[in-house]
Amino acid sequence: MHIPDGYLGPVTYxxxxxxxxxxxxxxxxxxxxxxxxxxxxxxALSAAFSFVVMxxxxxxxxxxxxxxxxxxxxAILIGPWAAVIAVSIALAIQALVFGDGxxxxxxxxCFNMAFAEVLVGYAVFRLIAGRRGAAASKGKRFLIGGxxxxxxxxxxxxxxTALELGVQPLLYVGQDGRPxxxxxxxxxxxxxxxLEHVFLFGVVEALVTVFVLLYLRRSHPDLLEGRS
Amino acid sequence: MTKEGINYxxxxxxxxxxxxxxxxxxxxxxxxxSGGAWGEWGADELKDIAxxxxxxxxxxxxLWTAPIKxxxxxxxxxxxxxxxxxxxxxxxGVAMVAAVSYVLGKILKKK
Numbered sequence: 468m469h470i471p472d473g474y475l476g477p478v479t480y481x482x483x484x485x486x487x488x489x490x491x492x493x494x495x496x497x498x499x500x501x502x503x504x505x506x507x508x509x510x511a512l513s514a515a516f517s518f519v520v521m522x523x524x525x526x527x528x529x530x531x532x533x534x535x536x537x538x539x540x541x542a543i544l545i546g547p548w549a550a551v552i553a554v555s556i557a558l559a560i561q562a563l564v565f566g567d568g569x570x571x572x573x574x575x576x577c578f579n580m581a582f583a584e585v586l587v588g589y590a591v592f593r594l595i596a597g598r599r600g601a602a603a604s605k606g607k608r609f610l611i612g613g614x615x616x617x618x619x620x621x622x623x624x625x626x627x628t629a630l631e632l633g634v635q636p637l638l639y640v641g642q643d644g645r646p647x648x649x650x651x652x653x654x655x656x657x658x659x660x661x662l663e664h665v666f667l668f669g670v671v672e673a674l675v676t677v678f679v680l681l682y683l684r685r686s687h688p689d690l691l692e693g694r695s
Numbered sequence: 696m697t698k699e700g701i702n703y704x705x706x707x708x709x710x711x712x713x714x715x716x717x718x719x720x721x722x723x724x725x726x727x728x729s730g731g732a733w734g735e736w737g738a739d740e741l742k743d744i745a746x747x748x749x750x751x752x753x754x755x756x757x758l759w760t761a762p763i764k765x766x767x768x769x770x771x772x773x774x775x776x777x778x779x780x781x782x783x784x785x786x787x788g789v790a791m792v793a794a795v796s797y798v799l800g801k802i803l804k805k806k
Contacts (some may be wrong), residue, residue, distance in 0.1 A: 468732065469732070469735060470734070470736070471735055471736075471756060472755045472758055472759060473735065473738075473749075473751065473752035473753065473754070473755040473757045474752060476751060478762055495803055498800075498804070498805075499803055499804075499805060499806070500805065502800065502804045502806050503804065503805055504805070506800070506804070507797060507800035507801055507804055508703050508797070509703070510796050510797070510799075510800040511792075511793040511794075511796045511797040511800060512703060512707065512710070512793070513796075514792045514793065514795075514796040515710050515789045515792050515806060516710060516713075516787055517792075518788050518792045519710060519713045519714055519717060519785055519788070519789055519796060520713070520792055522717040522720045522766070522784075522788075523713075523716075523717060523719060523720040523786055524720040524721070524723070524724050524729075524732075525720075525723070526723050526724040526726070526727040526729035527727075527729055527792030528727040528728065528729065529727065529728050529729065530730070531729060531731065531732055531733045532718065532724045532728055532729045532730070532731060533732055535732075548802075552796070552799065552803075553796055556796045556799070557792050557793050559795075560788055560791050560792050560795070561788070562761075563761065564788065564791065565761055565762070565763050565764065565765065565784060565788065566759075566763075566764040566765060567761075567765070567771070569755075569759070570758065570759045570768040571755055571758065587791060601792070602707070610788050616748055619749045620793055625798055628734070632734055639748075639751060641749070645747065645749065646749050646780070647749050647750055647751035647752070648751045648752050648755075649734070649749075649752070650736055650741075650745045650747075650749050651745075652750075655747030659721055659733050659734070659754075660733055660734065663733065673767070682730075684713065687702075687706070688706065692707055695741055
């Protein structure tokens with residue numbers, strides 16, 4: 468889901484950078500209002516987890532690979548706006564240092580995975596898990612919310628990615644009639660990216676989220692009670 | 696230990712365990728003969744898949760070359776060495792991500 472440089476034309480990547488600017492600004496303001504000093508180490512830990520979990524490429528035999536993002540889990544742990552920043556930092560380091568996702572495409576990748584995925588995942592989680600509080604994190608709905616939320620979040624991000632890639636041949640065609648950037652049309656990008664996320668990578672995301680929540684509930688219950 | 700007594704040390708040990716296990720994310724796709732992620736192909740691979748490299752794509756894709764491209768060092772991208780490079784990349788990446796978010800968290804925390 469990390470769009471490389473060159474797959475998106477200037478208007479698309481520029482537009483998505485422009486869309487992320489107010490999101491980062493708003494997220495920073497929300498952090499100033501809500502992020503407690505004791506949560507700062509957890510912010511660093513969450514961003515680190517998101518980075519490392521994305522290194523675990525899951526193979527489709529003979530096909531492609533994909534991975535979980537941890538985005539919804541991070542939102543459950545530190546709140547959605549801090550999660551926007553945490554996942555954005557992980558994506559920025561991936562792009563700058565490791566060439567995983569492009570620099571021009573960083574706005575798009577942050578829009579998909581650090582903004583849309585985080586907010587959709589967290590909203591669905593909250594809808595199912597109910598109100599915050601010590602009691603809420605002990606119930607079954609808390610885990611179901613984590614599973615369904617993270618599954619919905621990653622699939623929403625996958626859909627946006629497919630959309631952004633698939634519209635490129637409509638937007639940019641060279642003088643020879645061939646696409647200038649991503650050459651694959653919507654009817655190819657949507658099934659290719661959605662099927663693998665609906666049936667495999669989304670399930671992996673849900674499993675990772677539930678597994679970590681289960682572990683934290685046993686080992687660090689205090690960590691979940693404050694926020695969730 | 697923090698002021699509220701949450702012990703993060705154990706969780707950082709888990710991050711370290713994940714870094715050491717990360718080469719599974721390289722090994723398993725190789726075992727199952729899987730390629731890269733869909734739509735993340737480089738210009739060379741794209742030539743095989745689409746039959747040509749779109750002109751704009753080629754130009755923009757050459758703008759930035761990452762220092763540790765694809766979590767590997769030059770000459771360390773195959774066999775056993777690639778797994779070592781992957782772990783080193785994990786250490787470098789986690790350290791950078793944690794440091795940036797820690798500093799930003801300190802700046803943006805509630806006053």
